[in-house]
Amino acid sequence: MKALLLYSTREGQTKKIMHNIAQQLNGYDCQFVNLHECQVMDLTQYDKVLIGASIRYGKLNTKLYQFINAHQQQLKNVKAAFYCVNLTARKADQGKDTPEGSVYIKTFLKKSPWQPSLIGVFAGALYYPRYRPLDRMMIRFIMKLTGGETDTSKEIEYTDWGKVSLFAKKFEKL
Incomplete structure (x- = not known):
């Protein structure tokens, strides 16, 4: 089985999280792709697709939205998930580490034509x-x-x- 693991990162924490997830995917051949270097891809060649992106100055990178817009139909037809990495998620006691409590996820869902069925929110690194x-x-x-x-x-x-x-x-x- 094959998994496509796409990431958008600044200092590398999102990629580090992606590698950690990959190590836990038993029986999957994982392909890592930097969204900043990515062109058009055939997502249907993969059993699962995971996209991870980090927040900088309150925003996700525009490359993420460009990728989603270019692949929105494929994303709707494959088993795909998304996670966001940000420093606000360090406030777990305030629920900011959940999709429901993350302002960044709320903004993402408003801007994105793709609405992933599985969403994660993780605190990053300083x-x-x-x-x-x-x-x-x-x-x-x-x-x-x-x-x-x-x-x-x-x-x-x-x-x-x-x-x-x-x-x-x-x-x-x-």
């Missing part, structure tokens, strides 16, 4: 030392406003790997 100076300053400002970490010497992974494993099991059964 990689201050890896950011360009302007990004570091902007992300620090956003984190200050939202009560997050502001020490720019730190790298913090907020991803709940147990939650990722639960999603992987649901995706495998899709």
Whole structure:
């Protein structure tokens, strides 16, 4: 069986999550594709399709929407799922790590012609030392406003790997 695993990532956390999910897909030959380098694909060649994308400055990358628009009919006809990675999802106690509680998923579902049957929301990682100076300053400002970490010497992974494993099991059964 074959699985197509598409991702849109900035610093690599979305790709890291995708690789973690792939390791849990028993019996699947997984093909990884960066959405930023992707052209037209035949999704019907795969038993399952998973798309993962990260938020930067409150938005998903336009390449994600371009891919969905170009492949919307195929996405409706294959077993496909979506997950979003963002720092707001670190606030699990506020439900921001759920499709129902994520403003990003609500926006995605309004903008996307594809409405996936399985959606995941995962907290990402804060990689201050890896950011360009302007990004570091902007992300620090956003984190200050939202009560997050502001020490720019730190790298913090907020991803709940147990939650990722639960999603992987649901995706495998899709």
